[in-house]
Amino acid sequence: MNDTAGVRNFRNHLFDICESRNNNVELQLSAKVHQNGYFNELELMMREHNENIADRIEWKTNDGGAVKVQDLIALSWIPLQLVNPVREAKDPKKIFNPSEFKETYMYSSKGQCLKLFERLMSSPDVSEKSAGDYTKDIINEEVKSSFKITTILPELYDYIYARFADLYNGNDGSFGRIGAVKKLNNKTKNKKTPFGGEPIKSDVNISPDGFILPLFYGLQALLEKKKVNGKTIIDWVTDPKIFLDKHLSNIMGEYKGLFALCDYDPQKVGKAEQCYKNALNSFKMALMQDKIAR
Structure with missing residues (x-):
């Protein structure tokens, strides 16, 4: 615990370790997205704009809330679909174009909305690791x-x-x-x-x-x-x-x-x-x- 660099390195890879540990019982995708901090800035903005609605959203799995975060993420694709193509996190040579999102997913597949959201947020063009933490900060102005x-x-x-x-x-x-x-x-x-x-x-x-x-x-x-x-x-x-x-x-x-x-x-x-x-x-x-x- 006295090895500052070692602790920071562990935190940076903590969620990857959790994923390997839970290869038979996968964490819900919403939990993964929350753990990586991809909801943080959106939640902060929502609280600044409308505290009542922000309080009603279940930002973290099983925390309770009248509104599932997936419902908000589905709506978020209305603007996110206009974001420029970005590099993939796992293979920066590959490009993800947010216009690949199909508008019908808003109704028929909230899970797919969240999956594509995680894919977009994890891009090195969109987020980077927070200082001294395992979460990530959003760095993309369009996002x-x-x-x-x-x-x-x-x-x-x-x-x-x-x-x-x-x-x-x-x-x-x-x-x-x-x-x-x-x-x-x-x-x-x-x-x-x-x-x-x-x-x-x-x-x-x-x-x-x-x-x-x-x-x-x-x-x-x-x-x-x-x-x-x-x-x-x-x-x-x-x-x-x-x-x-x-x-x-x-x-x-x-x-x-x-x-x-x-x-x-x-x-x-x-x-x-x-x-x-x-x-x-x-x-x-x-x-x-x-x-x-x-």
Whole structure:
């Protein structure tokens, strides 16, 4: 213990040792990501932006929390998908392109979202070992700016979640008559927003995630890369909340037409790549209208 260099070396390799020790009983990937410190900066940013939501997230496996960290990581790929290709940790000659992420993973494979997150964070272009510790610090400005974007996404998700039924009905729809919606609302007594846990009126029909996530993915259209003080970052083109207030009703008018093609089944909607692409295009068109109007 008096050998400072030896202790530091041990800490740097501690988690690799744990992985070898547990080759038959693997640690959950979320535990590994937490152990490496890949959630640290995101958690810090989230606490600075919204302490309530940060407290509701289970950052560490089995610590308890109304929101699984995987749900937040799934949303984080909306900005992270725009990050430049990076070197692989195990083989720096190989390149990982974050655009390999498939938008349907947000609904159909939260585990794959986390797996790709770990792969991105472990890149030597993204993180480096902390001084005197076995965790890693994020050094990539595009990733850091993506985390900043991510801190806002839970609030925007809750915003759409609480209004989805009204937006659908306002476009000549009857949301409450959809079988999956009836089933969800019949078994949900205390209706609350998923991330913030804010109460929703009992007479408002809440929506399955499969209906919301493809629409929510459209927010990526509001992001851009730009140079700030010589560094490339990812940032909002326009205020997302103001944009949603102005355009979401019209976007819903186009988006709801996809439901019939998917038999009004949220699982089919959530797994249909075309639903994500259509939503993204609708957001782009609305953004273009704003630019022309200026």
